[in-house]
Amino acid sequence: MIDLKVLRENPDLIRSTLKKRGVTLDLDEMIEKDKERRTRITEVQELKQQRNALSEEIGQLKRQGEEPAELMAQARDLAHKIKEKEDNQREIEQKFSELVQWIPNIPHDSVPVGTDAESNKFVRGMKTTPKTDFEVLPHWDICEALSMLDLKRAPKISGSRFILYKGMGALLERSLINFFLDLHTTKHGYTEIFPPILNPTDCLYGTGQLPKLEADMYRCRDDAFYLAPTAEVPLTNMHREEILLEKTLPIKYVAYTPCFRREAGSYGKEVRGITRVHQFNKVELVKYATPEQGYSEFEGMLSDAEAVVKMLELPYRVMLLCTGDMTFASAITYDIEVYAPGMDEWLEVSSISCYEQYQARRANIRYRKPGKGVDFVYTMNGSGLATPRTFIAIVENYQTKDGRIRIPTVLQKYMGTEYISK
RNA sequence: GGAGAGGUGGCCGAGCGGUCGAAGGCACCCGCUUGCUAAGCGGUUUCUCGUCGAAAGAUGGGACGGGAGUUCGAAUCUCCCCCUCUCCGCCA
Numbered sequence A: 001m002i003d004l005k006v007l008r009e010n011p012d013l014i015r016s017t018l019k020k021r022g023v024t025l026d027l028d029e030m031i032e033k034d035k036e037r038r039t040r041i042t043e044v045q046e047l048k049q050q051r052n053a054l055s056e057e058i059g060q061l062k063r064q065g066e067e068p069a070e071l072m073a074q075a076r077d078l079a080h081k082i083k084e085k086e087d088n089q090r091e092i093e094q095k096f097s098e099l100v101q102w103i104p105n106i107p108h109d110s111v112p113v114g115t116d117a118e119s120n121k122f123v124r125g126m127k128t129t130p131k132t133d134f135e136v137l138p139h140w141d142i143c144e145a146l147s148m149l150d151l152k153r154a155p156k157i158s159g160s161r162f163i164l165y166k167g168m169g170a171l172l173e174r175s176l177i178n179f180f181l182d183l184h185t186t187k188h189g190y191t192e193i194f195p196p197i198l199n200p201t202d203c204l205y206g207t208g209q210l211p212k213l214e215a216d217m218y219r220c221r222d223d224a225f226y227l228a229p230t231a232e233v234p235l236t237n238m239h240r241e242e243i244l245l246e247k248t249l250p251i252k253y254v255a256y257t258p259c260f261r262r263e264a265g266s267y268g269k270e271v272r273g274i275t276r277v278h279q280f281n282k283v284e285l286v287k288y289a290t291p292e293q294g295y296s297e298f299e300g301m302l303s304d305a306e307a308v309v310k311m312l313e314l315p316y317r318v319m320l321l322c323t324g325d326m327t328f329a330s331a332i333t334y335d336i337e338v339y340a341p342g343m344d345e346w347l348e349v350s351s352i353s354c355y356e357q358y359q360a361r362r363a364n365i366r367y368r369k370p371g372k373g374v375d376f377v378y379t380m381n382g383s384g385l386a387t388p389r390t391f392i393a394i395v396e397n398y399q400t401k402d403g404r405i406r407i408p409t410v411l412q413k414y415m416g417t418e419y420i421s422k
Numbered sequence B: 001g002g003a004g005a006g007g008u009g010g011c012c013g014a015g016c017g018g019u020c021g022a023a024g025g026c027a028c029c030c031g032c033u034u035g036c037u038a039a040g041c042g043g044u045u046u047c048u049c050g051u052c053g054a055a056a057g058a059u060g061g062g063a064c065g066g067g068a069g070u071u072c073g074a075a076u077c078u079c080c081c082c083c084u085c086u087c088c089g090c091c092a
Helices: A005-009 A011-021 A029-064 A070-099 A139-145 A153-157 A169-186 A201-207 A232-237 A291-311 A358-363 A388-398 A409-415
Strands: A121-124 A192-195 A198-200 A225-227 A242-245 A251-260 A279-289 A316-320 A332-340 A343-357 A365-368 A375-376 A376-388
Touching: A005 A011, A011 A358, A029 A070, A070 A201, A139 A388, A153 A279, A169 A192, A169 A251, A169 A279, A169 A376, A169 A388, A169 A409, A198 A232, A198 A343, A201 A232, A201 A358, A225 A343, A232 A251, A232 A279, A232 A358, A232 A375, A279 A388, A291 A316, A291 A332, A291 A343, A291 A376, A332 A388, A343 A388, A358 A365, A358 A376, A365 A388, A376 A388
Parallel strands: A192 A251, A242 A365
Antiparallel strands: A121 A316, A198 A225, A251 A279, A279 A376, A316 A332, A332 A343, A343 A376, A365 A375
């Protein structure tokens, strides 16, 4: 949720935001609705003020033993009028808030303007793709050969775009999750959370998946739950409707969860292998911070995620996403991409976003500044990391000429071996 | 799933139709005092939405789990829902 003051006082800022993001919304309608809404509020308030004065008077007379029938009749009339006006006002309020939910966050000044990934900006890391001295197999081939994935049987259970890990593949997956969690809890100071991942509508509005991404999520038929598309949802909603103490900030959480995405509209893209799937594992980082702490904590989160690819010794680069490639609620997003030589592609393994106060406004997450009132917190999150593509990168980068896979040093203690072979 | 108890400010906790935005405590902030790692005393401080104002602030509405209702008037009464606790049942 944007700050409504901006809508009133500086609508051009929002207009330029919409333009930068390539979003079309009827802003004038919203501004109009907002005005109407405030007029109605004032009307209702005036009536209530009258009623309160009358009630007060009646109360006093009654205490003196009188029975002010006429005043009471007057008050009754007022009460009817109030009810009518109030119903109407609530309706307008409702419509307005539905409209306003569609306004995306205002991008940070450093975010490049553009319509798609072409305009993303290289920040650091590897500039060119590394060369290998032999033909590297794409992950689907090497993993079949080493019985790490069962690409034939996954569809039998759940359909296309589901992963069935097997044997050393399953162990590698589990090892990655454990390595990520251990690193962030012991080295980076995050508190581990293992949250529920069936989340109600309110939570998805809170983090900004709804209303926009409705079609991209799985929904339960008999209960009002969505399957969380990311642990960001439970982790960020943990403190919804709370006023936190300033001294408790920043709060840093890490959680492993499976993530569920319908990937509606992506048919035909990236069909081969396990780059784009309906269910995947991810270790997610979430922070709550004060606005002052905000951007340094955000940079810290980026380096926490970056530490993972560094330790895995994968070729990677950090990209700053342009306005058109960023999600709706984000003010700024970095992607970490790793290179997969078998596919000859850069794969996004982490997306680190700062929402400033956008999510906090929606989920009503505030903090108290001692002696200086309350304000919304900054929220941010980042993958640290998502497994399928990390898995791909390992399998493709660590292939040996003789068809084995060497295990990255940091994973060896989790895997109990140095190589995966037939 | 059944029975009972309960959900009040940042936290704990009183209140059970009008004088209650809510005693008291903790915490916070501001003073003062004392001066063996810190304590004592006094004071302040709920949140939210309108309106006016550059702001400080002024003024009004609302909020006691959520929603509906009764009433001139609801934290207090009624109904529905949610959640927590205790007991029983069922069950991975």
